[in-house]
Amino acid sequence: ETGVTQTPRHLVMGMTNKKSLKCEQHLGHNAMYWYKQSAKKPLELMFVYNFKEQTENNSVPSRFSPECPNSSHLFLHLHTLQPEDSALYLCASSQDLRAGQRNQPQHFGDGTRLSIL
Amino acid sequence: QQPVQSPQAVILREGEDAVINCSSSKALYSVHWYRQKHGEAPVFLMILLKGGEQKGHDKISASFNEKKQQSSLYLTASQLSYSGTYFCGTATGNQFYFGTGTSLTVIP
Numbered sequence: 001e002t003g004v005t006q007t008p009r010h011l012v013m014g015m016t017n018k019k020s021l022k023c024e025q026h027l028g029h030n031a032m033y034w035y036k037q038s039a040k041k042p043l044e045l046m047f048v049y050n051f052k053e054q055t056e057n058n059s060v061p062s063r064f065s066p067e068c069p070n071s072s073h074l075f076l077h078l079h080t081l082q083p084e085d086s087a088l089y090l091c092a093s094s095q096d097l098r099a100g101q102r103n104q105p106q107h108f109g110d111g112t113r114l115s116i117l
Numbered sequence: 118q119q120p121v122q123s124p125q126a127v128i129l130r131e132g133e134d135a136v137i138n139c140s141s142s143k144a145l146y147s148v149h150w151y152r153q154k155h156g157e158a159p160v161f162l163m164i165l166l167k168g169g170e171q172k173g174h175d176k177i178s179a180s181f182n183e184k185k186q187q188s189s190l191y192l193t194a195s196q197l198s199y200s201g202t203y204f205c206g207t208a209t210g211n212q213f214y215f216g217t218g219t220s221l222t223v224i225p
Contacts, residue, residue: 004158035215042119043159043204043215056211090158102208103147103166108158 003027006091006109013081014117021076021112023091030096032074033106034066037088049074050097078114086116118143120207122216129195129223137190137219139205148181148188149206151215152199159204162190195223 004025013019025032034046048056049068063085065077074091092106120141129135139148147166153159163174165181165188173179176193188207192199200223205216 042217045213045215097211102149102206102211102213103164105149105161105164106151106159106206107161108151110158 004091004093004107004109006089006112008112009110010113010115012115012117013078015081015083017081018077018079020078021089021091021114023074023076023109025072025074025091025093025107025109027093027107029093029107030071031094031104032068032071033092033094034074034076035090035092037090037111038086043090047076048097055097081114081116083116086114088113118209118212119214120205120216122203122205122219124219125217126220127222129199129221131197131223131225132194135192135195135221137192137203137205137221139188139190139207139216141186141207141209143186143207143209145181145183145186145188145207145209147208148179149208150179150188150190151204151206152201153204153218154201162203192221195221197223197225199223 007022031050036044046060047066052068067075088111090111091109094104094106120139123138149164150162151159167183179190181188203219
């Protein structure tokens with residue numbers, strides 16, 4: 001058990017649909033992350049939240065909208081996606097971000113495999 | 118910005134050793150190492166903080182050369198369970214990037 005749970009595990013959607021990915025962590029962490037993993041590319045950090053506040057948005061298109069209602073939950077709302085958005089979306093958490101430093105391990109969920117038709 | 122890993126892929130026989138390198142063009146505060154098996158989540162292995170430390174557990178260890186902005190992961194006496202893709206993650210100030218990954222396959 002990873003301590004970080006993502007749902008759904010698989011999602012197929014059309015380009016005009018709206019859907020949401022959910023991430024929940026049971027580790028008592030205060031920092032949460034969204035990553036995109038495409039074939040043959042490095043993990044791309046999308047968003048970072050620390051104590052529910054967004055601290056990073058790495059030039060992610062507005063069709064991806066994150067939400068962090070509390071330190072245990074993270075959502076990624078999807079709207080009008082493109083075929084190139086098909087990928088594995090991974091959520092991770094860590095203790096927190098102290099002074100912006102990344103000195104703590106990140107714990108990953110199993111990801112949501114997203115396919116855009 | 119992203120660190121570069123080498124080699125991109127390696128195949129080992131059980132019991133052999135391997136070294137995976139991670140190089141950055143920027144000054145590093147810390148280096149993370151993760152392993153991801155096919156279809157599974159990346160799993161944390163270790164973090165090295167600036168100061169040139171070396172860490173290890175079991176037969177997997179790593180070093181961090183702050184001056185060279187490099188880290189190396191050492192796998193000794195490899196086991197079948199070591200197969201997977203290894204990623205380094207580098208922290209430069211408040212920026213964090215994962216490397217390109219190294220696919221490691223251990224065969225009997």
